[in-house]
Structures are given as C-alpha cells and as structure tokens.
Amino acid sequence: MKFRGGYDIFLSGRPDGITEIPPEPPMLYIPLRSGRFEFSELCVNEGEPVRGGDVLAKDPENFSVPLLAPRAGVVRLKKAHRHIVLEDISKTDFAYSEQGGRTHIADRIGEAGIKRYKLLELGAWQFFSDACTGSLPDPMGTPQAVIVSTVSLEPFVSRGDVQFRERLLDFSRGLEHLQSLLEYQPMYLVMPDINSEFAEEVRRHIRGWAWAKLIEIPMKYPFDNPAILAGNLGLRAGGDSIWFVRTDGVLAVDCALTLSKPCLDRIISIGGPAVESPVHIKVMTGYPVEAIRSRCTSDVSYRIINGGVFTGETVDSETLGLDSECTGITVLAEHTEREFLGFMHPGPDRSSYAGCFLSSLRAKFSEAFSTAMRGEPRPCVSCNFCEEVCPAGIMPYLLHKYLYGGLIEQVEQAGVDLCVECGLCSFVCPSKLDLRREFIEAKALIAKEKEEIRREQLEKERHRLAEEARRKAAKEAEY
Ligand code: SF4
Ligand code: SF4
CATH class of the missing domain: 3.40.50 (Rossmann fold)
Structure with a gap:
C-alpha cells in the first residue's frame, strides 16, 4: 500500500493501555443526537420504566437505527433539553426476542439479512x-x-x-x-x-x-x-x-x-494535556460529562472535545452526557487571551512542523497542545506544508485561495471532494488557517448546489412530460 502525506505527532496526554471501570453514576443523560444520528422518533413516555437494551428512540432517516437504554431505569423527558434522562438506574439482564414477519428479508438475502x-x-x-x-x-x-x-x-x-x-x-x-x-x-x-x-x-x-x-x-x-x-x-x-x-x-x-x-458498555479514552491522568474507561451512553470534568486539571480553563483533536466536535454546555457514538474525549487547555508575539511561536515546548522555532533545536519530544496551537491567524504564507502532509494529494493552500476569491467552480475542479477531513493541513499551517472547516463548508455548499440543480432538472422534466401528455390528449380530442 502506498501512502502519501501524513504526520507522526508526538504528544503528551495519551491514555495508556489500562482500562478503569468507574462507579455507576446515579443518573444518565442520553443525548438525542450524535455525530451521524438524530433520534427524533421517541419510543418511550415520561415516567416509563425501561430495561437495559429497550429502545428509547429511533432515527427515521437512518434505517431506524435505535437509541437503546444503557441501563434499566425510569425515563424523564423534560429534565434536560434534547436528552432522555434515566433515573433510578440499575443493571438488569436483557432478554432479546426475535421479531416475526421477516420472511420478506429472508427471501431477499437469506439468513444474512435476518x-x-x-x-x-x-x-x-x-x-x-x-x-x-x-x-x-x-x-x-x-x-x-x-x-x-x-x-x-x-x-x-x-x-x-x-x-x-x-x-x-x-x-x-x-x-x-x-x-x-x-x-x-x-x-x-x-x-x-x-x-x-x-x-x-x-x-x-x-x-x-x-x-x-x-x-x-x-x-x-x-x-x-x-x-x-x-x-x-x-x-x-x-x-x-x-x-x-x-x-x-x-x-x-x-x-x-x-x-x-x-x-451497552464501551471503552472510551479520556486524554489530552488538560486531563490529570489520561485513561481508558468503560462507560455507557449517557455517562455524565460532569464526571469527566472532575478528571480535568482544575487550574486552567479547558475545552472538552467529543472525539479526537483533529476531527472531534466541541462539547457545548447544553450537552450533559456522552452520546451513543462517542469513542473518546479530548481535553485541551483553552487559550482565549492574545499571546505576545504568538505568531512567532517561540516556546521551546511547542510543536514545530515548520522546524523554524526554538523547539527545532531540541530532539523529538512530546508536543504541548492547546486550543491556541499557533498564536494568531495570518494570511497564507505559501509555505507548502499543507500540501506536504495532505494524504488526499490535493493542494489545500490553492483551495483556500480559490475559496477566498469565491471561485467555487475552481474549488470543485481542484478536488475538494477528495478531502477526507483529517485536519492535518490545519494543524501544520503556521498561519493557523482553519482549512479543514473551510473545505467541509465548501463541500456542503457544492453538494447543496448540485442538489438544487438536480431538483430543477427533475422539475423541468416533470413539466415537459406533463406538457407532452397535455398535447397528446388535446390531439386525441381533436380526432
Ligand atoms: S483536511 Fe483535507 S485538505 Fe486538509 S490534509 Fe486532510 S485531506 Fe488534505
Ligand atoms: S500551510 Fe498554511 S500558510 Fe502554508 S501554504 Fe498551507 S495554507 Fe498557506
């Protein structure tokens, strides 16, 4: 296999191989949405007791994928916005009963379908x-x-x-x-x-x-x-x-x-430089975010990210529990103040893909990582680092320039659809440009435009067929 680009990042704050089993929390806060799913079809009522494994809600847009109760408990729907809260939780044995009426599936793809x-x-x-x-x-x-x-x-x-x-x-x-x-x-x-x-x-x-x-x-x-x-x-x-x-x-x-x-349980990581002891823990969907906060360094303000540092999403203050797709939590120290000469990136403890800051004088070391990785945003300096690391073989700086000029057609021609959204270009960019975000938005815009064109064409075709049918009917009426 031939790979191109990529970057081997040395970081402190990685969890080790030990898995901790924390005590069961008194309540679970189960979010009704995750990265891919929107569980909009509720299957339970306020105050209803459920068993672990019962279906709480479904995502009708995604083959009705279910949101399962991670434990037995009592359902509360009004306690937290966009969450199902489970109270009085306990572990009980789950009993699966095979649903009938599946012969059409068996007919189509046999036992594998069942x-x-x-x-x-x-x-x-x-x-x-x-x-x-x-x-x-x-x-x-x-x-x-x-x-x-x-x-x-x-x-x-x-x-x-x-x-x-x-x-x-x-x-x-x-x-x-x-x-x-x-x-x-x-x-x-x-x-x-x-x-x-x-x-x-x-x-x-x-x-x-x-x-x-x-x-x-x-x-x-x-x-x-x-x-x-x-x-x-x-x-x-x-x-x-x-x-x-x-x-x-x-x-x-x-x-x-x-x-x-x-x-019902999964092993997730809690890592990042703002975690006191990075660790793997065995938890369930709805595990309280508050319990994770207690593991963070208390003397800095921090940002909690659902997922990895490059592709995860910041956990907002409304989210109270881990969603059903969470694989890990990353916690970074939050830097909100402007740093003196931040763009020069002078610290010897900072990452330096560029090899032109003080850190380049040291041997390879674990990089410090915060939400302000590279000081202040600046214009592109054409250093070409983003192209070097891009695993998709595209030229991120060129896409950025096209986007800056509003040249969406050129962005498409330059292969933005090949971007796998890994975020490595944003990481190495010494100008701190949020390239990944730009490309995600550009792809969404292109997809939306294409969808609109497709709908217009369908509409035109429908009109054409209706007109043809009308003319034919009129001709037939003449005879
Ligand atoms: S986010 Fe896209 S453009 Fe940037 S390095 Fe990854 S694949 Fe390349
Ligand atoms: S890494 Fe940043 S500054 Fe360098 S060429 Fe790419 S976009 Fe420009």
Missing part, C-alpha cells in the same frame, strides 16, 4: 460506516468489501488494542459472524504491525480463512482514515458501499450474534 436486522435492533449496526462517505450503510445492501481496523491514530483517542485486550476470542468470533453476513466479498483486517506477537495470535485464530487478509499500515496520522484505506486497497467509491468497522464494532457484532445481547 442477522443484519438483529444487528440493527441490538445497536451493533451503528458501529458500521461506509468507508468513503462515513454514513450508515444500508443493512440490506451488498458491500464490495469490508475493512476492519484495529488502529486508531487520532491523538488521544481510544487505541484499538485496548478494546480487545483479553477478548481476542470474542474478536475473532465477531470476524466470523461478519463473514457470515457476506457472500464472497473480501475482508481486510488493518493492523499496525503484521509481524507482531499480537498479529501472530490473530493469524492463529483466523488461519484458514481465505477471505480475511491482514494489512499493515504505517503508524502515521491519518493513515487509519477509512477513505484513505479504501483508496489504497484499490476499492472505489461510487459503486457498492465499502463497510468499515473498528474493533469495538466487531465486539458488538459478537455480542449481538453470539449472546443475542446489545453491547
């Missing part, structure tokens, strides 16, 4: 995404391939190996279940080192599985990006989808298809 629906109902399907678009794949669709990744390279986010420590058997059984959802499509298992002891052990488990292939990738951010992996594996966007699933997804598949249970 299994896929079981994954959907037990919350495991939401661990799947399309490698190229990031959206939830159609459970009834046929993928061209499946990519399983045990690697997570975004700084501070949960490492794949922590997820399946002592659960290798469950993991390999999950892979077998995954294979049973397919016909002949290949499965790629992405690992950091295919000659390591761990890889040997995985190989022992999957020996004889001709359909599973181990793939090694360099440990540079963002080579774990699903779209980059798909491209490097020679899989093409635009046709059948490419399923992408990480370690926690494979374990959720195993839980659903071996035990008929939803995977």
Whole structure:
C-alpha cells in the first residue's frame, strides 16, 4: 500500500493501555443526537420504566437505527433539553426476542439479512460506516468489501488494542459472524504491525480463512482514515458501499450474534494535556460529562472535545452526557487571551512542523497542545506544508485561495471532494488557517448546489412530460 502525506505527532496526554471501570453514576443523560444520528422518533413516555437494551428512540432517516437504554431505569423527558434522562438506574439482564414477519428479508438475502436486522435492533449496526462517505450503510445492501481496523491514530483517542485486550476470542468470533453476513466479498483486517506477537495470535485464530487478509499500515496520522484505506486497497467509491468497522464494532457484532445481547458498555479514552491522568474507561451512553470534568486539571480553563483533536466536535454546555457514538474525549487547555508575539511561536515546548522555532533545536519530544496551537491567524504564507502532509494529494493552500476569491467552480475542479477531513493541513499551517472547516463548508455548499440543480432538472422534466401528455390528449380530442 502506498501512502502519501501524513504526520507522526508526538504528544503528551495519551491514555495508556489500562482500562478503569468507574462507579455507576446515579443518573444518565442520553443525548438525542450524535455525530451521524438524530433520534427524533421517541419510543418511550415520561415516567416509563425501561430495561437495559429497550429502545428509547429511533432515527427515521437512518434505517431506524435505535437509541437503546444503557441501563434499566425510569425515563424523564423534560429534565434536560434534547436528552432522555434515566433515573433510578440499575443493571438488569436483557432478554432479546426475535421479531416475526421477516420472511420478506429472508427471501431477499437469506439468513444474512435476518442477522443484519438483529444487528440493527441490538445497536451493533451503528458501529458500521461506509468507508468513503462515513454514513450508515444500508443493512440490506451488498458491500464490495469490508475493512476492519484495529488502529486508531487520532491523538488521544481510544487505541484499538485496548478494546480487545483479553477478548481476542470474542474478536475473532465477531470476524466470523461478519463473514457470515457476506457472500464472497473480501475482508481486510488493518493492523499496525503484521509481524507482531499480537498479529501472530490473530493469524492463529483466523488461519484458514481465505477471505480475511491482514494489512499493515504505517503508524502515521491519518493513515487509519477509512477513505484513505479504501483508496489504497484499490476499492472505489461510487459503486457498492465499502463497510468499515473498528474493533469495538466487531465486539458488538459478537455480542449481538453470539449472546443475542446489545453491547451497552464501551471503552472510551479520556486524554489530552488538560486531563490529570489520561485513561481508558468503560462507560455507557449517557455517562455524565460532569464526571469527566472532575478528571480535568482544575487550574486552567479547558475545552472538552467529543472525539479526537483533529476531527472531534466541541462539547457545548447544553450537552450533559456522552452520546451513543462517542469513542473518546479530548481535553485541551483553552487559550482565549492574545499571546505576545504568538505568531512567532517561540516556546521551546511547542510543536514545530515548520522546524523554524526554538523547539527545532531540541530532539523529538512530546508536543504541548492547546486550543491556541499557533498564536494568531495570518494570511497564507505559501509555505507548502499543507500540501506536504495532505494524504488526499490535493493542494489545500490553492483551495483556500480559490475559496477566498469565491471561485467555487475552481474549488470543485481542484478536488475538494477528495478531502477526507483529517485536519492535518490545519494543524501544520503556521498561519493557523482553519482549512479543514473551510473545505467541509465548501463541500456542503457544492453538494447543496448540485442538489438544487438536480431538483430543477427533475422539475423541468416533470413539466415537459406533463406538457407532452397535455398535447397528446388535446390531439386525441381533436380526432
Ligand atoms: S485538505 Fe483535507 S485531506 Fe488534505 S490534509 Fe486538509 S483536511 Fe486532510
Ligand atoms: S500551510 Fe498554511 S500558510 Fe502554508 S501554504 Fe498551507 S495554507 Fe498557506
């Protein structure tokens, strides 16, 4: 596999491999939206008691993917805006009952279809995404391939190996279940080192599985990006989808298809320089954000980010609990004051991709990281760093210049759609330009314009057909 760009970032504040199990919180605050899902169809009422695994709400726009109760408890709908609050929570055994009336699914894609629906109902399907678009794949669709990744390279986010420590058997059984959802499509298992002891052990488990292939990738951010992996594996966007699933997804598949249970707990990371002791913790959806705040350094103001530092979203003050897709929390010291000569970036403890600040005099070290990584924003200085690191092979500075001039057509021609939104260009940019945000907005604008053109064309076609039918009817009436 040939990778281009990327950057190996040394950072302090990464969680180690130990997983902590915190005490059960008295209440859960379950957000009704996450990165991909909007659970707008409520399935419970105020004051209703639920069991762990019961459906609280569904996302009608995404194959009715369910939001499951992570624990038994009593539902409160009015306690927090855009959340379901669970009170009096307790752990109870979950009992899955197979739904009837699925013969049409079995007729269409056989036993695999029934299994896929079981994954959907037990919350495991939401661990799947399309490698190229990031959206939830159609459970009834046929993928061209499946990519399983045990690697997570975004700084501070949960490492794949922590997820399946002592659960290798469950993991390999999950892979077998995954294979049973397919016909002949290949499965790629992405690992950091295919000659390591761990890889040997995985190989022992999957020996004889001709359909599973181990793939090694360099440990540079963002080579774990699903779209980059798909491209490097020679899989093409635009046709059948490419399923992408990480370690926690494979374990959720195993839980659903071996035990008929939803995977209600997950291992997430809490990392970043503003966390006192970076750690992995086993928690459930709705775990209070307040409990995470208590782990942050108290003598600085900080920003909590849901996800990694490059691609995550800031947790606003309205969000009270972890959403159902959270894989990690990053906490950065918040710098709101203007720094004296901040643009010169003079600190010896600062990151220096540019190699022109004091830090470049030192050997490679863990970089300090805050929300003010590079002082104040300035115009592009044409240093070309963004192009050097871009894994998509595009020229971010050129896109930025086109966008600055409002030349949206040129932005499209320069390949903005190839951007995988990894954020590395924003990170290395000495002018602190938020390039990633610019490109996300540009892609949304282009998609919107295309949709409008498509609708206009459809409308015109409808008018043309209606006019044709009217003329034909008039002609027939003449005769
Ligand atoms: S242009 Fe897109 S793909 Fe390239 S580095 Fe920036 S965010 Fe990543
Ligand atoms: S890294 Fe920033 S300053 Fe350098 S060329 Fe790219 S956009 Fe311009």
